[in-house]
Amino acid sequence: MTQLGTISQFLKDRDGPSRFISGVTSMTNSDSRWLSEHVYLDDNDIPRCAPDFNIENNLDEISVMLSSYDTMLRNQYHRKMRYYKGDHETIRDRIQYTAIDPEKNRIVVNVARNLVNTFSGFFIGIPPKITYAPNSDKKINQTRVDLVNEIISRSLSDSDSDDVFYELAKKADIYGRSYLVAYIANDDDKTLKFTHKAPENAFIVYSNNEESRPMFGFTFDSVDNRQFGMLHTPNNIYKFNSDDLESSGGFEASLKWKNNIFRNVVGMEFITELPENDERLGMFDDLVSLIDAQDKVLSEKIDDNDNFSNAILLTKGVAEFTAEQKQEIKHWRVMQVNNTDPNVDPEVDYLDKPNADGLQENSMKHLSDKIYDGSQVVNLADPSISSAASGFALTQRMQPMEMVAATKAEKMRKTIKRLLNIILRYNGFVNDDVADILRDIKVEFTPNVPHSEVDESTIVKNLNGIVSKRTLISYLSRVQNIDDELKAEEEEAEKRMTMFSEPDSEEGALNDDQDEPPKGGDA
Structure with a gap:
């Protein structure tokens, strides 16, 4: 098998990045579409059967259906x-x-x-x-x-x-x-x-x-x-x-x-x-x-960060490491280059990393x-x-x-x-x-x-008298139930009407006094 074939098979076996997409199972192999003799998967993984199929007359298919669903x-x-x-x-x-x-x-x-x-x-x-x-x-x-x-x-x-x-x-x-x-x-x-x-x-x-x-x-x-x-x-x-x-x-x-x-x-x-x-x-x-x-x-x-924290010391023109030291280069974090020119002075420095x-x-x-x-x-x-x-x-x-x-x-x-x-x-x-x-x-x-309450209140103010109360209230995000709010407003209005329509009440008397013109003034 070629290298390309190996990669293709690997991706197929792992189901690639499309393994989550619905319908992949039913589209890759026509034989895998069937959950049982009468039930199959469509292209969106929706189980389907004929409209006249009666599962209660075919209870023997349930075990196969559940097993197939489990696998597929x-x-x-x-x-x-x-x-x-x-x-x-x-x-x-x-x-x-x-x-x-x-x-x-x-x-x-x-x-x-x-x-x-x-x-x-x-x-x-x-x-x-x-x-x-x-x-x-x-x-x-x-x-x-x-x-x-x-x-x-x-x-x-x-x-x-x-x-x-x-x-x-x-x-x-x-x-x-x-x-x-x-x-x-x-x-x-x-x-x-x-x-x-x-x-x-x-x-x-x-x-x-x-x-x-x-x-x-x-x-x-x-x-x-x-x-x-x-x-x-x-x-x-x-x-x-x-x-x-x-x-x-x-x-x-x-x-x-x-x-x-x-x-x-x-x-x-x-x-x-x-x-x-x-x-x-x-x-x-x-x-x-x-x-x-x-x-x-x-x-x-993060690998790169680890590499920077594991800086390697480069030595040139110094004594050669032993075989054991060379095997542990990752542990010692030292790389050695033998000196081939005796006129070059020894050098010790850290490697620069990209x-x-x-x-x-x-x-x-x-x-x-x-x-x-x-x-x-x-x-x-x-x-x-x-x-x-x-x-x-x-x-x-x-x-x-x-x-x-x-x-x-x-x-x-x-x-x-x-x-x-x-x-x-x-x-x-x-x-x-x-x-x-x-x-x-x-x-x-x-x-x-x-929500911006300032924006909402501005909208309500500008639309007041143009649209219904229900529509006005719908612009207020704090109101959870419009019907309850309308009912509460009606109850308050009725309460105010009752309060000011009773002449014997303290509030009603106060209201009558306020309606009288001041002495010495115009009626």
């Missing part, structure tokens, strides 16, 4: 999380070229975590507002409105939704997708709760037609080739455990045990997906080569800029951010990140509404009612950015 995708997702945590395998496996080289530095610039945490804090650092507010022309009973809002509020509170939604959004940034899973709490066997899952431990199979309907899904753990978890279908939830195989007569038989089957009480999937985008690309999937290069440049820079600090600093800056530009995330460590004095200037700098956040908000809004669909059905609402309620539910996302 789960390991890939696990590497993404390791990368987010700072375990960058390229710099970790940095090669020492010779035995006498000093130990190579392996410095990690964990920009992957910084990108994800910065964007997550910006996108959902302020929890989304979820309210049911039907139009007044629908003439819906206020009691019903209050009931729906109470059910939603209680369900969100039971599951600490602010934390769940944050982790759900963060996992989507890391993996390119994440999952929201509803379940019945074990403490009372009736409270509906929900949590977040990574694609390492969950996936959904969709139909391969235009509707792209969720057909069934899995939540599971896989340890040492053993799988255990749940299969979610529109009708039932099946509990599986590969440890039951020998005692039950096979995987399919273990799924059919009565104590392993639970009725799906809401008549739909308990699991729903949040895609980062349609391509299921994570935030740093296509930036891995840049991040690896940044690790390499910084590690080499300085590549400027080149390395430029490389670091260019790589950092390309990483943040590619992710469309603002580098908050950039000094120009802190110099943006006005709110408008800061907004301009954050506009690329706001565009990405707006796109993701649409994806997450759909996911949250699917969760609300489950919550409402579980609490007794029927199909038509649920559909009607969901149309009037608002899920609002507020970017977590610094």
Whole structure:
């Protein structure tokens, strides 16, 4: 094999810098697209099957499907999380070229975590507002409105939704997708709760037609080739455990045990997906080569610092070192050159070393800029951010990140509404009612950015009398709930009217006295 062939094979075996990009597995080998006989992966690593496929009639495919997913995708997702945590395998496996080289530095610039945490804090650092507010022309009973809002509020509170939604959004940034899973709490066997899952431990199979309907899904753990978890279908939830195989007569038989089957009480999937985008690309999937290069440049820079601290003494025209001393040149940090001309005086001096600090600093800056530009995330460590004095200037700098956040908000809004669909059905609402309620539910996302209160107050002052009060209040970032603020203002107005309309009250008497003209003055 040629040298070029060897390198190509090496990159292929390691999956190169594209190992994180979705669809690589299914595009490299047509035989690897299939998770089972009826389920395959499309070009974005989305499991699909025919719209008439019934998994409950093909339970024998589950074991194969889970095993294939474990090999083809789960390991890939696990590497993404390791990368987010700072375990960058390229710099970790940095090669020492010779035995006498000093130990190579392996410095990690964990920009992957910084990108994800910065964007997550910006996108959902302020929890989304979820309210049911039907139009007044629908003439819906206020009691019903209050009931729906109470059910939603209680369900969100039971599951600490602010934390769940944050982790759900963060996992989507890391993996390119994440999952929201509803379940019945074990403490009372009736409270509906929900949590977040990574694609390492969950996936959904969709139909391969235009509707792209969720057909069934899995939540599971896989340890040492053993799988255990749940299969979610529109009708039932099946509990599986590969440890039951020998005692039950096979995987399919273990799924059919009565104590392993639970009725799906809401008549739909308990699991729903949040895609980062349609391509299921994570935030740093296509930036891995840049991040690896940044690790390499910084590690080499630290290598150079070590070399300067390990200065080598050069001797000329002095007695020759012994063989043992020559072997320990790295330890003694002395290099000896024999004198070939007896007329040259002996010389002892330190070697001058090349300085590549400027080149390395430029490389670091260019790589950092390309990483943040590619992710469309603002580098908050950039000094120009802190110099943006006005709110408008800061907004301009954050506009690329706001565009990405707006796109993701649409994806997450759909996911949250699917969760609300489950919550409402579980609490007794029927199909038509649920559909009607969901149309009037608002899920609002507020970017977590610094605000200039002076700029906001100026806008409100200039627009007063031109737009509605609701619109005016929406410009004030300190106001968390516009409806509550409007209601509070109405209550204060009513209180003032009552206070000054009662002539017997102390305030009313005081007001009457102030209305009388002073003695000796004009009426």
